[in-house]
Amino acid sequence: MIIFSSEEQAIIEQYxxxxxxxxxxxxxxxxxxxxxxxxxxxxxxxxLSNPYATDLFLEYFQRDLIINKRxxxxxxxxxxxxxxxxxxxxxxxxxxxxxxxxxxxAIEIIQALLHRFTKKRMLVILPTFSPYYEFARSDVEVFYxxxxxxxxxxxxxxxxxxxxxxxxxxxxxxxxxxxxxxSYIPLATLYNVLKECGALEQVIIDESFIHFAYEExxxxxxxxxxxxxxxxxxxxxxxxxxxxGIAGVRAGYAVMNENKVSALLxxxxxxxxxxxxxxxxxLMGRKEFLTEYEQLRxxxxxxxQFFYEELSQISQILVYPTSANFFLVELLDGTKANDLALALxxxxxIYIRSAKDKKGxxxxxxxxxxxxxxxxxxxxxxxxDSFV
Amino acid sequence: MIIFSSEEQAIIEQYxxxxxxxxxxxxxxxxxxxxxxxxxxxxxxxxLSNPYATDLFLEYFQRDLIINKRxxxxxxxxxxxxxxxxxxxxxxxxxxxxxxxxxxxAIEIIQALLHRFTKKRMLVILPTFSPYYEFARSDVEVFYxxxxxxxxxxxxxxxxxxxxxxxxxxxxxxxxxxxxxxSYIPLATLYNVLKECGALEQVIIDESFIHFAYEExxxxxxxxxxxxxxxxxxxxxxxxxxxxGIAGVRAGYAVMNENKVSALLxxxxxxxxxxxxxxxxxLMGRKEFLTEYEQLRxxxxxxxQFFYEELSQISQILVYPTSANFFLVELLDGTKANDLALALxxxxxIYIRSAKDKKGxxxxxxxxxxxxxxxxxxxxxxxxDSFV
Numbered sequence: 001m002i003i004f005s006s007e008e009q010a011i012i013e014q015y016x017x018x019x020x021x022x023x024x025x026x027x028x029x030x031x032x033x034x035x036x037x038x039x040x041x042x043x044x045x046x047x048l049s050n051p052y053a054t055d056l057f058l059e060y061f062q063r064d065l066i067i068n069k070r071x072x073x074x075x076x077x078x079x080x081x082x083x084x085x086x087x088x089x090x091x092x093x094x095x096x097x098x099x100x101x102x103x104x105x106a107i108e109i110i111q112a113l114l115h116r117f118t119k120k121r122m123l124v125i126l127p128t129f130s131p132y133y134e135f136a137r138s139d140v141e142v143f144y145x146x147x148x149x150x151x152x153x154x155x156x157x158x159x160x161x162x163x164x165x166x167x168x169x170x171x172x173x174x175x176x177x178x179x180x181x182x183s184y185i186p187l188a189t190l191y192n193v194l195k196e197c198g199a200l201e202q203v204i205i206d207e208s209f210i211h212f213a214y215e216e217x218x219x220x221x222x223x224x225x226x227x228x229x230x231x232x233x234x235x236x237x238x239x240x241x242x243x244x245g246i247a248g249v250r251a252g253y254a255v256m257n258e259n260k261v262s263a264l265l266x267x268x269x270x271x272x273x274x275x276x277x278x279x280x281x282x283l284m285g286r287k288e289f290l291t292e293y294e295q296l297r298x299x300x301x302x303x304x305q306f307f308y309e310e311l312s313q314i315s316q317i318l319v320y321p322t323s324a325n326f327f328l329v330e331l332l333d334g335t336k337a338n339d340l341a342l343a344l345x346x347x348x349x350i351y352i353r354s355a356k357d358k359k360g361x362x363x364x365x366x367x368x369x370x371x372x373x374x375x376x377x378x379x380x381x382x383x384x385d386s387f388v
Numbered sequence: 389m390i391i392f393s394s395e396e397q398a399i400i401e402q403y404x405x406x407x408x409x410x411x412x413x414x415x416x417x418x419x420x421x422x423x424x425x426x427x428x429x430x431x432x433x434x435x436l437s438n439p440y441a442t443d444l445f446l447e448y449f450q451r452d453l454i455i456n457k458r459x460x461x462x463x464x465x466x467x468x469x470x471x472x473x474x475x476x477x478x479x480x481x482x483x484x485x486x487x488x489x490x491x492x493x494a495i496e497i498i499q500a501l502l503h504r505f506t507k508k509r510m511l512v513i514l515p516t517f518s519p520y521y522e523f524a525r526s527d528v529e530v531f532y533x534x535x536x537x538x539x540x541x542x543x544x545x546x547x548x549x550x551x552x553x554x555x556x557x558x559x560x561x562x563x564x565x566x567x568x569x570x571s572y573i574p575l576a577t578l579y580n581v582l583k584e585c586g587a588l589e590q591v592i593i594d595e596s597f598i599h600f601a602y603e604e605x606x607x608x609x610x611x612x613x614x615x616x617x618x619x620x621x622x623x624x625x626x627x628x629x630x631x632x633g634i635a636g637v638r639a640g641y642a643v644m645n646e647n648k649v650s651a652l653l654x655x656x657x658x659x660x661x662x663x664x665x666x667x668x669x670x671l672m673g674r675k676e677f678l679t680e681y682e683q684l685r686x687x688x689x690x691x692x693q694f695f696y697e698e699l700s701q702i703s704q705i706l707v708y709p710t711s712a713n714f715f716l717v718e719l720l721d722g723t724k725a726n727d728l729a730l731a732l733x734x735x736x737x738i739y740i741r742s743a744k745d746k747k748g749x750x751x752x753x754x755x756x757x758x759x760x761x762x763x764x765x766x767x768x769x770x771x772x773d774s775f776v
Contacts, residue, residue: 023469054463058460076633114655249662250662267523269499270519273638275637277662
């Protein structure tokens with residue numbers, strides 16, 4: 001059990017007010033350190049990203065825009081329209097630009113899909129990224145299919161398909177790898193699910209964490225994008241904030257039927273990318289950038305595996321296997337998730353996510369992002385300390 | 389009459405394809421110069437902005453983010469949520485944050501308002517910024533109230549109110565100053581219109597160009613924002629792209645009834661500002677920045693007046709008086725607007741906007757942005773040349 005001093009209690013009260021305002025999300029580091037006095041964040045293990053990819057992006061940014069004095073061009077003028085930016089991704093994704101919708105972060109795409117193409121009955125797999133149910137229109141009924149922690153959150157497709165039929169679902173949401181548990185559904189399994197879901201209006205597969213998953217020893221990125229050609233109701237959503245560590249840039253895309261893209265662009269989303277996001281999407285078409293990124297992606301995955309082994313040695317917690325860039329951690333010794341998160345923040349400057357408010361999780365859980373090698377060591381050390 | 393060489397004709401064909409893809413908007417400079425070979429743009433007089441304000445923003449950007457090495461913070465991490473950013477504008481606007489909705493550019497706000505709060509019948513004043521009718525939901529009927537060029541596009545409120553009643557309008561759109569003609573409606577007139585429109589669901593007043601208008605010799609910025617306290621159906625929309633010359637940053641806001649803000653945030657718009665936009669909104673709260681900006685705004689207005697006098701000396705055109713940062717120019721000698729725009733682009737590297745596709749304008753019109761003093765001289769000179 002963690003006991004807080006009265007000084008710590010006072011800081012915690014400030015934090016709680018900020019958290020209440022942030023809803024079901026973590027307050028950002030900047031609002032946290034500006035609003036709550038007495039908090040210094042050394043390691044943000046709430047933030048789900050590959051920090052080595054951020055380094056790489058910033059190197060290119062510095063060279064291309066700052067040293068070459070092109071920053072004015074991207075900040076002053078209107079960015080290219082949605083369809084124009086989609087062209088930059090054609091080669092990388094291997095699909096025509098007409099099938100690509102560019103978003104101001106994946107969250108804008110999620111909002112657009114839920115508001116425009118959901119009919120009446122939506123199925124969300126729990127636990128999940130909360131906007132998938134929070135952004136549902138008020139006239140849509142949301143059904144839940146809850147994964148079992150006893151089964152390591154592995155999807156049972158038979159049960160899922162049963163729930164879809166029984167509840168006459170028109171929109172199915174799958175996040176793969178899933179957030180916050182990191183479980184992964186193999187492509188072959190998803191293909192079978194899609195085959196059974198032909199009657200649905202839309203199946204959204206969110207691959208925002210897919211760069212951290214693999215099915216082969218080569219670490220090649222698995223993806224459902226090629227399935228879009230066969231299943232016209234499939235929408236594959238992709239955030240760039242996680243794999244490239246650039247949440248402030250706001251960049252995401254989705255691959256979908258070209259009629260859906262046209263419907264969205266017919267009355268909206270004209271200039272929804274900013275100049276820096278447009279620069280980033282162009283960078284995605286440059287071979288040298290992708291080659292360098294690929295090395296850093298593989299390095300990050302290997303270090304995440306190492307972090308898993310370190311965390312697994314702590315007897316008071318259960319670390320769930322992950323294919324994402326974070327771990328869901330269950331506290332087994334009676335420690336409360338909120339207390340652990342606050343203790344790490346106040347005593348070690350380590351910001352982790354209590355999963356206490358996550359729908360569909362019963363027990364005491366925290367979510368810990370895998371960061372740089374040295375940060376991971378600090379996190380593991382601080383965690384061990386907390387249970388003494 | 390302008391006659392193009394066969395070489396010019398070939399470039400024009402390329403341009404036309406690009407223009408067709410850009411719909412009712414000008415292709416961006418970057419897509420223009422990348423796609424159309426043989427075009428160099430020296431002066432972008434399509435782009436409606438105060439370039440001196442862009443200089444100022446870039447100075448602060450360079451100092452705060454590049455020299456002080458804080459660029460990583462704004463690009464790596466999630467920006468603050470919508471309501472958090474609204475707090476930065478409370479002081480400047482003199483309204484509570486609960487009444488402020490932050491947009492990824494004003495265009496996102498326009499889309500949100502039209503999609504969410506328009507009921508069935510919307511009135512748009514012509515000529516206008518085309519998204520106001522293009523973004524209407526398919527189940528909304530759009531009515532038009534056309535301003536007379538013979539009356540210098542000055543609004544006749546009696547006729548407007550008559551159209552509102554006769555067509556049972558629920559949403560009224562007013563852009564003030566108006567785009568593309570630059571006409572201005574005094575605040576006292578708007579107040580009277582608002583008093584008569586209490587039964588409407590929403591009245592949208594778009595003040596995106598208001599920093600270039602004034603009613604007093606001091607050049608103080610007029611605004612309808614204070615009227616929001618009295619008229620709960622009033623929404624004041626504001627782009628920051630024009631006055632601050634930062635279209636690539638994507639920053640806008642709207643002041644509206646707090647229930648409308650809550651309705652929008654209930655299922656969307658969570659992280660719709662990027663890190664650079666958040667930095668900009670914070671800058672708006674810094675006194676030294678606003679003081680320096682104010683000087684540049686007044687300088688720009690004075691130079692625009694001077695440009696008006698220069699342009700007015702050209703006998704083949706009629707320059708309409710403006711309260712915005714551009715001039716609507718009518719071609720009186722039989723020259724076609726599209727030809728003039730292309731000739732200026734190909735022969736002088738000056739990019740102006742043909743208003744040929746603007747609904748509600750009959751005749752040959754171009755729209756010319758006021759730029760820096762030296763650029764304005766080049767534009768005036770090239771225009772004079774074109775009519776020889």
